[in-house]
Amino acid sequence: xxxxxxxxxxxxxxxxxxxxxxxxxxxxxxxxxxxxxxxxxxxxxxxxxxxxxxxxxxxxxxxxxxxxxxxxxxxxxxxxxxxxxxxxxxxxxxxxxxxxxxxxxxxxxxxxxxxxxxxxxxxxxxxxxxxxxxxxxxxxxxxxxxxxxxxxxxxxxxxxxxxxxxxxxxxxxxxxxxxxxxxxxxxxxxxxxxxxxxxxxxxxxxxxxxxxxxxxxxxxxxxxxxxxxxxxxxxxxxxxxxxxxxxxxxxxxxx
Numbered sequence: 418x419x420x421x422x423x424x425x426x427x428x429x430x431x432x433x434x435x436x437x438x439x440x441x442x443x444x445x446x447x448x449x450x451x452x453x454x455x456x457x458x459x460x461x462x463x464x465x466x467x468x469x470x471x472x473x474x475x476x477x478x479x480x481x482x483x484x485x486x487x488x489x490x491x492x493x494x495x496x497x498x499x500x501x502x503x504x505x506x507x508x509x510x511x512x513x514x515x516x517x518x519x520x521x522x523x524x525x526x527x528x529x530x531x532x533x534x535x536x537x538x539x540x541x542x543x544x545x546x547x548x549x550x551x552x553x554x555x556x557x558x559x560x561x562x563x564x565x566x567x568x569x570x571x572x573x574x575x576x577x578x579x580x581x582x583x584x585x586x587x588x589x590x591x592x593x594x595x596x597x598x599x600x601x602x603x604x605x606x607x608x609x610x611x612x613x614x615x616x617x618x619x620x621x622x623x624x625x626x627x628x629x630x631x632x633x634x635x636x637x638x639x640x641x642x643x644x645x646x647x648x649x650x651x652x653x654x655x656x657x658x659x660x661x662x663x664x665x666x667x668x669x670x671x672x
Contacts, residue, residue, distance in 0.1 A: 419446045419482070421578050421610045422467060427476030429462055436462045440476070440635050444578075444627075449604040449611040451621050454631035460614045463631065464582055467612075468496060481577070495571030495579045497564070499586045512558070512566050513551045516541055519570035541569040544607065545599055560587030561596060572603070579603070580612045593617065597624045 422444035429437040437459040444450050452460050465471040467478060469485060478485040481493060516538045542548045545565040555563060564584055571579060581600070585593050597617070601624040604611050615621055622628075628644040630637035637644060 420444060420479070421446050421448075421481060422612070423477075423479040424463075424467075425477040425479075427463075427466070427473070427478065429459070429466065429471070429474050436633065437631075438634055440631070442629050442635065442638055444610060444612060446577075447604075447608055447610055448627050449601070449625045450613065450627040450629060451625040452612065452614045452629045452631055453616070453618050458632040460631055461582065464580065464614060468494070468580065492574050493577045495574065495576035497567050497571050497579070497581045497584055499583050508556055510555050511551070512542065512547065512553050512555055513538055515555050515566055516569045516573050519573040537573050537575075538569075541573040542566075544572060544603060545569045559589065561585075561589055561592045564588060564596070565599070568603075572607075572609075576609070578610045578612065582614050583616070584613065585615070585617060593620055597621055600624060 420443050422442070424440055424442040427437060427440040428435065440459075440463065442450075452463065454460055462471065466473060467480075467485075469488075473485065480488045481490070517534070519541075520534055520537065539548060539551070542551065545568050547562065547565050547569060550558065550562065550566075555566060558566065564587065568579075568581070568584070584600075585596055588596055597620060600611060600613070603609050604624075604626075611625075613621070613625070622641055622645055625641055627639065628637065628641055629635060630644070637647065
């Protein structure tokens with residue numbers, strides 16, 4: 418199976434502070450990887466390195482088999498940040514317009530918008546359960562709905578890899594499970610490789626295929642069923658305080 422991301426012996430420091438040390442992670446094509454770890458564990462730094470926002474200091478990152486410094490096909494990668502938590506609710510744009518803006522990188526800024534492009538926008542909104550909100554103003558939506566729209570914006574250019582940084586920030590607690598269900602559907606039904614940074618250890622455990630547990634060092638990297646076998650003591654050593662993994666085994670039929 419082809420690897421979408423290969424991280425080899427990666428280390429990174431800010432001045433004298435080592436943030437990541439000797440990290441080795443492989444993300445297979447079609448997988449759904451959750452990166453978990455406490456605050457300050459290096460998760461955000463690792464994402465910035467994968468996205469090319471920080472320059473490598475030591476080690477290697479391959480994207481789709483290419484060294485990151487030579488990788489130019491950025492439209493293969495979609496990225497969704499923690500936007501819902503800080504979005505300007507007065508922004509004057511419809512849901513359709515926000516998602517359509519995701520085609521700019523692929524089509525160019527001044528390309529005439531065609532019927533086929535509108536179809537792509539509607540398909541992306543349908544994939545995240547937001548098709549009925551096309552003409553609504555983005556500022557009128559809840560945090561969770563906004564985040565679904567931002568995911569549709571990333572999907573509209575048909576990426577092979579979707580990276581999400583704490584996507585449930587701003588999502589109501591009762592809607593978190595359905596949000597992860599939607600991500601699981603994208604992974605299974607649209608064959609998109611997903612990389613997710615999250616604190617929701619128990620909630621995501623039945624949706625993802627692989628887990629990487631990070632706290633400066635890589636303390637665990639493997640399939641989800643192996644992660645679920647870790648005892649609370651093992652996780653607590655990583656996090657520095659008591660952790661209890663609660664997996665909620667339901668909704669498998671919807672994946």
